[in-house]
Structure formats: structure tokens, C-alpha cells
Amino acid sequence: MSSESKIYFYPIWLRIWHGINALGILILIFTGINMQYSNPNFKLMDFELAVNLHNIFGILVSVNYLLFFIGNILTTNKKYYRLKLKGLTKRLKLQVIYYTSGMFKHQQAPFPLSEKRKFNPMQKVAYLSVMYLFVPGLIFTGLALLFPETIIEEVYSFSGIFLTAVLHSSLGFLVSIFLIVHLYVASIGKNPADNFKSIVNGYHDISGH
Amino acid sequence: MLESEIRTPAFLFNSRAMRSYFQLFVFIISICSISGIKAQEKPMTPENELCLKCHTNQTFTFQNTLTDAEDKRMMNPLYIMNKDHFASGVHGKFKCTDCHSSDYETYPHNAELKLEPLSTCLDCHGGDEQYAAYQFEKIDEEFQKSVHFQKSGESFTCSKCHDQHYYQAKSRTSSEVSEIVGFSNEMCMSCHSNNNKFHLISDEIKPELNKIHDWLPNQELHFRNIRCIECHTEVVDSLSVSHNILPKEQALRNCVECHSKNSMLIASLYKYENLQNRTSEGKLNTIIANKSYVIGAYQNPLLNNISILIFLMALAGIGIHLIFRIIKK
Structure with a gap:
């Protein structure tokens, strides 16, 4: 493996953000499940502890999101998230075909990673949805639930808190599904551990692509 | 602001005559509405x-x-x-x-008339067939086990909580959970947030409610949405409202008793069959959903099934993909 085939993909601020976010999200999912499916007969964790941890890590992940958001504004990292809508369906189709058939035939990836392209079209759509829709939605509804007096009491005869809570847990669920898929997709590479190493040391090896 | 709101919209009335008609109209409406209110009052x-x-x-x-x-x-x-x-x-x-x-x-x-012993509730309601559903005898039996009776004995009469002049059977008649909660908690607060009334019964220092409930997250929200008796009484299935107020050491302090699928609130606050019947939908979930949200207690079967399906589909997709990756390596 030559050093030329390595790209410095993940700057230190991004890796710090990712590390805190990963830990935070894992704890939030675990404590969230404990709260949503709490049962006096089967206790994974003390409810009060789950609530407190969920609140603390919710705030931590929210503040940490600012690092991601501001970091992307201030650095060139934002360019990887730019999505051209024209021909997107076609590009997505190509990527789906690669993931479902091409890669098993050892074909070249349709969108190989380079200094200019960190994400393939599918990743772009998934990351954009998660980071600019789901996570902000979770932060917004989560902060509202932390200060329930700020929530509109009734919306078309439904409790405002109820609607906010259902939206919060639904988005949380979608992020959990994203996490599972994200972890699996990260294992796709020359070596399943490569991408996990990359997000720690910052260098991505593109020789396998 | 208020003055400007009730002022006649002059721009609509160019002529003085029209404005007079409008004022007369407003006057008639006001008289009708006042007499309407009077008619609604119960006759004394x-x-x-x-x-x-x-x-x-x-x-x-x-x-x-x-x-x-x-x-x-x-x-x-x-x-x-x-x-x-x-x-x-x-x-x-x-x-x-x-x-x-x-x-x-x-x-x-x-x-000297002030000294006359007044009738107790059971003097009239004991063995009262008309109000059999209220189970006054059973209530008395439960009440005698309560900390109120244990500490103060006979001097703790029903009227200490149930003001005989103003009492309303809200838990039986109201379809609003918030109204039931407010009315019920007001009974407790009449002494527990009033030093003078508290000392009429007890010589102890009145505990500061906010302080002793410090451990409770979102205290204000809990106080507003559930009754004190939810945690401070022993729930008796056969009774609409439990009257066995427990000593503070025995009060419920376990979050999951309410925050779970089989929430205790379903057996207490939301249990009233009549409360469910009073709502048009008659579904317990609907009441909870419409009026409040209890973490853990609200489980929508449709959302649960959809989420399980999505979760299994994701796992299946990953499993199949992984198998192909291994085979085609």
C-alpha cells in the first residue's frame, strides 16, 4: 500500500465530532429504548438514570452538532455534501446496482472516492437526510421536551407534547436504523476494519476502490 | 388595547343614524346575553x-x-x-x-349554635341506595387505614378534603383529565400549601412540597398532569378513588410504575370506565394521546409494528448482502 493511495479524508475536528457523536448516539439509543419500552418486570436500566443520561447526552450531542455545522461552514468539508439534483435518480440507480450486483462481480465502483468525492450518491443522500433533517429534528423536539412548557398545548385536539414525543421517538428510530446500516456499509471495503481505522486516524485508503 | 378592541368600528358606519342602530343592537345583544347567563344559574x-x-x-x-x-x-x-x-x-x-x-x-x-355537632357524611350517605355506586362504607373503611385518620383520628372529617358546601364529583362527571387532576389536587393543596389549615390538624412543620419532591423530574409538569393520590394512595380496583392515603415513606417513588406499558395510571387516573365512556371515541389510548403523553405508557401498536418491520427488513437486507459478500469473495 503506497502512501499516495491514502487521502487525508477526516480532519481532526471532524474525527472529534464523530467520536463524541458516536458515543452520544449509542447512549441515547440505549437510554431511549429503556424509556420507551420501560417495564417494571424487566429492567435493563433504572428509569431515572435513563432519563438523566438521555438528557445529559442529548445536550452533549446537540452542542456537538454545532461543531459539525460550524465546522462544515468554515472548512472545505462542506463540498462533499453538495448534491446535484439533476440526474440524481440515475446516479442513485447506478450505486444501487453496484451494491446489489456489481460489487459481487468485482466491478469498479461507479463513483470511486477521491480528493473531490468523499461520498457516493447514496451516502450523500443518507448523510444529508440524517445530518440536516433527522438530527436537527431530534435536537429541536428533544429540547422542546426538555422544556415542555414551551410546547404548544394542543394541536387539532392532540396534545402538543404527545405529537412532539412521537416525532422525537420516530426520528430516533430512523437514526437507529441509519446507525445499523452505517456500521454495515462501513465494513464494506478491502478489509472490513479499514473504514473504522480511517475514522480514527483520518486517512482513507483508496487503493481498494 | 381593550378599549380599541371594543370601540365601534366607526369606518363601517358613515352616518350617525347607522351608528345609533349599531349601538342599539349591541345593547340588545348585551341584555340578552346577561339574561342568558342568569337563566343558566341554578336556582337557590x-x-x-x-x-x-x-x-x-x-x-x-x-x-x-x-x-x-x-x-x-x-x-x-x-x-x-x-x-x-x-x-x-x-x-x-x-x-x-x-x-x-x-x-x-x-x-x-x-x-351556642356554633357548637352543635354537624352530621357526618355517613349519617346521610351510609347505606344510601341512591349513591350505592360511590361505596361510602368502603371509602370509610379505606380512609380509616389512611395516615390522615391514623394520625388525627375522628377529628379528620371527610369535609377536611371534601368541602360540603362546594364539593363537585368531578372524577365522576368530568370528561377532562386536566379538570379531574386540578380539582383533586386542589383538595390536597388546601392544607398542604396552607400553613394555617395544615396546623389545624398537625403540629408538625409543614413540608415544602417543591423540596420534598426534588427527586421528581419535570416536577411542575407532573404536578399539573397527575393527581397527588396517584403516588400517595394504595390503588384499590373496586374504588373509583382510593382513600387510603399512605404515610410518606410508603409513597410510590418508582418511575416505571407509571412509565410503562401497564402503567399504573391506567388503573387509577385513566381507569374510569365512565371517563372513557364520556369521550366520544371511548379508547384509552385516545384519551392519553389527546390529553397528555406519558413516556413508556404510550405504545401505538401500528407504529410499533411498522418499526419492527423496518428493523427486521434492515437486518434481513444486511444479512443477505453479507452472505453474498462472503460467497462472492
Whole structure:
């Protein structure tokens, strides 16, 4: 493996953000499940502890999101998230075909990673949805639930808190599904551990692509 | 602001005549609405009107037989009645002398009348077939186990919580959970947030409610949405409202008793079959969903099934993909 085939993909601020976010999200999912499916007969964790941890890590992940958001504004990292809508369906189709058939035939990836392209079209759509829709939605509804007096009491005869809570847990669920898929997709590479190493040391090896 | 809102929109009325018509119209509407409100009020028995002539006032006058002069005094605030609250209470149609001595019909009243022992609730309601559903005897049995009775004995009468003049059977009649909660908690607060009333019963220092509930997250939200008795009584299935108020050491302090699928709230606050029947949908979930959200207690079967399906599909997709990756390596 030559050093030329390595790209410095993940700057230190991004890796710090990712590390805190990963830990935070894992704890939030675990404590969230404990709260949503709490049962006096089967206790994974003390409810009060789950609530407190969920609140603390919710705030931590929210503040940490600012690092991601501001970091992307201030650095060139934002360019990887730019999505051209024209021909997107076609590009997505190509990527789906690669993931479902091409890669098993050892074909070249349709969108190989380079200094200019960190994400393939599918990743772009998934990351954009998660980071600019789901996570902000979770932060917004989560902060509202932390200060329930700020929530509109009734919306078309439904409790405002109820609607906010259902939206919060639904988005949380979608992020959990994203996490599972994200972890699996990260294992796709020359070596399943490569991408996990990359997000720690910052260098991505593109020789396998 | 208010003045500008009620001012006649002059720009709509160019002529003075039209403005006069409008004012007359507003006047007629006002008269109709006032008489409408009057008509809705429950009629008071004429005998009561006589008592309430003085007992709704801040002052009263009487002929002092010793000085032979007319004396004007301040009314004891405890003897000032709220006519409207009395009329909407459960005993609103009673005559004052149904419970108080008929000797009160003489004025000025004989001072010794104050010492008369009044009837207790069970004197009338014990064995009362008309109100069998309320199970007054069972309530009394439960109450005698309560910390209130254990500490204060007979002096802790029903009326300490259930003001016989104004009491309303909200938990049986209201379809609003918030109204049931507010009315119920008001009963506890009448002593537990009032030093004078608290010391009428206890010599202990009145605990600061906010402080002793420090451990409770979102305290204000809990206080507003659930009744004190949810945690401070033992739930008895056969009774609409449990009257066995527990000593503080035995109060419920386990979050998951309420925050779980089989939430205790379903057995207490939301249990009333009549409450469910009072809502048009009659579904427990709907009541909870419409009125509040209890973490862990709200489980929508449709959302649960959809999420399980999505989760399994994701796992299956990953599993199949992984198998192909291994085979085609």
C-alpha cells in the first residue's frame, strides 16, 4: 500500500465530532429504548438514570452538532455534501446496482472516492437526510421536551407534547436504523476494519476502490 | 388595547343614524346575553336566599340588645359563602337548615349554635341506595387505614378534603383529565400549601412540597398532569378513588410504575370506565394521546409494528448482502 493511495479524508475536528457523536448516539439509543419500552418486570436500566443520561447526552450531542455545522461552514468539508439534483435518480440507480450486483462481480465502483468525492450518491443522500433533517429534528423536539412548557398545548385536539414525543421517538428510530446500516456499509471495503481505522486516524485508503 | 378592541368600528358606519342602530343592537345583544347567563344559574331555594343575604357579604348588622343600638360588624371570612360555587356543588339544592340547626332561622343567631355537632357524611350517605355506586362504607373503611385518620383520628372529617358546601364529583362527571387532576389536587393543596389549615390538624412543620419532591423530574409538569393520590394512595380496583392515603415513606417513588406499558395510571387516573365512556371515541389510548403523553405508557401498536418491520427488513437486507459478500469473495 503506497502512501499516495491514502487521502487525508477526516480532519481532526471532524474525527472529534464523530467520536463524541458516536458515543452520544449509542447512549441515547440505549437510554431511549429503556424509556420507551420501560417495564417494571424487566429492567435493563433504572428509569431515572435513563432519563438523566438521555438528557445529559442529548445536550452533549446537540452542542456537538454545532461543531459539525460550524465546522462544515468554515472548512472545505462542506463540498462533499453538495448534491446535484439533476440526474440524481440515475446516479442513485447506478450505486444501487453496484451494491446489489456489481460489487459481487468485482466491478469498479461507479463513483470511486477521491480528493473531490468523499461520498457516493447514496451516502450523500443518507448523510444529508440524517445530518440536516433527522438530527436537527431530534435536537429541536428533544429540547422542546426538555422544556415542555414551551410546547404548544394542543394541536387539532392532540396534545402538543404527545405529537412532539412521537416525532422525537420516530426520528430516533430512523437514526437507529441509519446507525445499523452505517456500521454495515462501513465494513464494506478491502478489509472490513479499514473504514473504522480511517475514522480514527483520518486517512482513507483508496487503493481498494 | 381593550378599549380599541371594543370601540365601534366607526369606518363601517358613515352616518350617525347607522351608528345609533349599531349601538342599539349591541345593547340588545348585551341584555340578552346577561339574561342568558342568569337563566343558566341554578336556582337557590328561597330559604337560602335569606341566609345568603348576610353570608355573602363582608359585613353584617344586628340590633345589639345590650346597647339597644344597631351594630355593624365584619363577617368572619370563614362564614362568607360563594353562592355560585355552592349552587354548582353536590349539595347545591339543599336548604342551609338541612344540615345546620333550624334555630339559625332566628336572627341574631344564638352563639351556642356554633357548637352543635354537624352530621357526618355517613349519617346521610351510609347505606344510601341512591349513591350505592360511590361505596361510602368502603371509602370509610379505606380512609380509616389512611395516615390522615391514623394520625388525627375522628377529628379528620371527610369535609377536611371534601368541602360540603362546594364539593363537585368531578372524577365522576368530568370528561377532562386536566379538570379531574386540578380539582383533586386542589383538595390536597388546601392544607398542604396552607400553613394555617395544615396546623389545624398537625403540629408538625409543614413540608415544602417543591423540596420534598426534588427527586421528581419535570416536577411542575407532573404536578399539573397527575393527581397527588396517584403516588400517595394504595390503588384499590373496586374504588373509583382510593382513600387510603399512605404515610410518606410508603409513597410510590418508582418511575416505571407509571412509565410503562401497564402503567399504573391506567388503573387509577385513566381507569374510569365512565371517563372513557364520556369521550366520544371511548379508547384509552385516545384519551392519553389527546390529553397528555406519558413516556413508556404510550405504545401505538401500528407504529410499533411498522418499526419492527423496518428493523427486521434492515437486518434481513444486511444479512443477505453479507452472505453474498462472503460467497462472492
